[in-house]
């Protein structure tokens with residue numbers, strides 16, 4: 473597959489503008505007929521920062537939301553589980569709700585029980601005792617933690633390097649804080665490659681180096697990766713670390729899927745590489761770990777020189793994170809090892825992954841076998857659909873993948889997420905070839921989805937490889 477050259481600018485694509493004007497009506501007051509009643513529909517202009525980072529565009533999660541799709545459509549789109557957190561974790565939440573203190577504000581650093589549990593669980597993985605006062609920060613989900621890091625460290629115009637495909641939330645989080653995203657695509661396996669794994673998505677290190685300008689301040693490294701499932705290798709992380717050292721970059725290691733690494737692959741924490749502790753903040757998530765994505769409990773681990781300014785930011789953004797669910801997350805981390813929770817969960821996810829990959833094999837469709845996280849990227853280039861299909865406005869003017877995913881959701885009854893959403897406009901063509909199917913669902917649901925997906929066979933027409 474051809475990939476276009478690296479882009480360091482983000483222009484607002486026309487379709488975002490169009491959608492902006494379809495959701496927000498802007499009428500020049502000066503042109504209003506003096507005799508008519510004053511138009512009061514937009515008295516107060518909203519901030520120009522909303523015009524950046526695609527903030528006003530309809531997000532992909534709402535377009536492919538269950539609410540927009542037929543009621544019986546199986547949701548393999550937005551990545552959340554259709555099963556409950558473990559009972560021993562929710563019981564801890566119930567206990568916390570029945571106790572006075574955890575119904576009130578927590579310390580902005582996070583509840584001490586959770587910070588201690590994080591130290592006990594993660595300390596050995598970082599080969600150090602973590603200082604619960606200065607090296608751990610509990611945040612309102614990983615998202616808010618990342619946002620607070622951007623607030624704490626970005627000056628207007630500072631550049632943040634992110635690999636594409638990138639988790640969509642990074643973009644507005646950077647631009648809201650005055651930063652400028654710089655995109656470096658991971659290079660996908662060629663369409664002709666059989667049995668590609670997430671490891672076949674590669675970094676061109678010359679391209680990465682060229683992307684680093686004197687304004688570069690940060691680089692985001694998401695491993696295991698959403699949506700590719702890539703678990704960055706030690707060699708790749710060493711290459712990134714060397715560049716971070718050379719150009720004095722802050723590294724945001726988004727490792728929210730760290731409990732989901734498969735196939736004997738090693739999850740290397742970039743913070744552990746020589747010299748990296750002082751310039752890396754590692755992001756974690758109770759939502760991914762304990763099937764509780766709505767709890768919004770996340771954490772940051774790093775050197776005090778990174779955590780302390782971030783604490784100052786988060787304190788002024790949310791003040792503190794919800795208290796009872798911090799207690800529950802603490803219980804989860806405290807008991808996980810003894811219960812062999814993550815080992816069991818990993819096995820369960822392997823079975824879930826296999827249901828999806830088996831059906832794609834049966835169909836003869838190419839896909840990326842993920843070595844981590846819970847997404848399979850299906851190459852949808854061979855899936856054909858009628859151009860005159862009644863697509864909704866929200867997917868028109870977007871990449872081919874938006875149409876393909878919509879068509880599959882409506883005709884096959886299984887939803888997925890179009891991957892071009894995770895690219896800048898200049899590189900969207902790379903993502904257009906893929907639909908992302910999440911397998912964080914129970915086995916029965918995935919089997920039902922697989923049976924439906926067999927129906928794709930009648931829409932498959934091979935293209936030249």
Ligand code: GLN
Nearest residue numbers: 533549550551552641698
């Ligand atoms: N992280 C989840 C995913 O990638 C959900 C993202 C969201 O809803 N903002 O599917």
